[in-house]
Amino acid sequence: MNSPRGHVAGLPLPDRCAVMGVVNVTPDSFSDGGLWFTPAAAVKHGLGLVAQGADLVDVGGESTRPGASRVDEAEELRRVIPVVRELAAEGVTVSVDTMRASVAEQAVAAGARLVNDVSGGRADPGMVPVVAAAGVPFVVMHWRGRSLDMNERATYTDVVSEVLDELRDAVEQAVAGGVDADRVIIDPGLGFAKQADHDLALLGALDRFRRELDRPLLVAASRKRFLGRVLARPGEAPPPARERDAATAAVSALAAHAGAWAVRVHEVRASADAVRVVQAIGSAGEAAHDTEGDA
Numbered sequence: 529m530n531s532p533r534g535h536v537a538g539l540p541l542p543d544r545c546a547v548m549g550v551v552n553v554t555p556d557s558f559s560d561g562g563l564w565f566t567p568a569a570a571v572k573h574g575l576g577l578v579a580q581g582a583d584l585v586d587v588g589g590e591s592t593r594p595g596a597s598r599v600d601e602a603e604e605l606r607r608v609i610p611v612v613r614e615l616a617a618e619g620v621t622v623s624v625d626t627m628r629a630s631v632a633e634q635a636v637a638a639g640a641r642l643v644n645d646v647s648g649g650r651a652d653p654g655m656v657p658v659v660a661a662a663g664v665p666f667v668v669m670h671w672r673g674r675s676l677d678m679n680e681r682a683t684y685t686d687v688v689s690e691v692l693d694e695l696r697d698a699v700e701q702a703v704a705g706g707v708d709a710d711r712v713i714i715d716p717g718l719g720f721a722k723q724a725d726h727d728l729a730l731l732g733a734l735d736r737f738r739r740e741l742d743r744p745l746l747v748a749a750s751r752k753r754f755l756g757r758v759l760a761r762p763g764e765a766p767p768p769a770r771e772r773d774a775a776t777a778a779v780s781a782l783a784a785h786a787g788a789w790a791v792r793v794h795e796v797r798a799s800a801d802a803v804r805v806v807q808a809i810g811s812a813g814e815a816a817h818d819t820e821g822d823a
């Protein structure tokens with residue numbers, strides 16, 4: 529039932545879909561802004577996510593919610609670097625969520641093992657050279673432009689084919705810029721220049737991403753707007769972001785079943801359970817198949 533998840537050179541990861549827990553060191557992220565804004569609170573939260581079953585922790589200092597404006601570089605560094613350093617020192621596999629080459633570079637020097645850039649290297653021309661020189665894995669997400677006006681870019685005639693083509697292009701640019709192809713992870717960029725129907729169509733086509741781009745796949749649906757749309761009762765407003773965790777875990781199960789390399793989530797426990805159940809079902813299926821072969 530599972531297609532191969534793909535190995536990411538340079539990362540120790542489990543033999544199942546991995547779980548990436550999110551630590552947003554921001555005052556304004558859409559679902560958890562301001563909750564762990566001091567370094568000590570952010571580190572505590574990251575360690576808590578690991579205790580709940582996270583395999584990696586993604587640390588970010590800039591909100592990318594629709595309409596968000598940018599933080600300056602010094603502030604982003606101030607938010608992110610101490611948290612990365614402390615979590616890495618505790619033995620956590622840390623990813624840094626940034627569009628800035630300088631932040632990526634300093635985060636890697638502080639112990640980050642992976643760079644997660646929602647712009648896929650397009651926001652900062654220095655990013656691809658920094659990642660290439662550092663030799664770390666790189667998440668290339670589908671991106672059509674900055675958060676401030678990205679919703680205006682959510683127009684597609686065939687969303688799956690267009691996102692696939694644009695993502696292929698971003699991957700090729702990263703590899704042409706010196707990033708090791710075995711270290712590139714792809715991400716369809718749910719909610720980024722996408723309406724709810726686009727996100728749902730992309731989730732229904734995860735196997736095409738795996739097959740056609742042939743790279744490990746990260747799925748980051750956690751608490752996003754499209755889940756609020758799906759869960760809203762007729763005539764009522766969507767539930768708030770914090771009430772979308774069960775729906776998020778449902779997507780984690782789907783992503784694991786489709787062969788995703790990892791899911792990126794705010795609330796770890798339910799998704800950690802979901803990916804383990806999917807793994808157990810897959811192993812039981814394989815064992816049954818082997819037994820049939822023996823008979």
Ligand code: PMM
Binds near residue numbers: 715
């Ligand atoms: N979404 C957000 C932030 N970082 N990284 C990747 N790779 N993919 C995403 O879809 C993504 C991301 C926005 O969500 P948040 O504000 O809850 O972190």
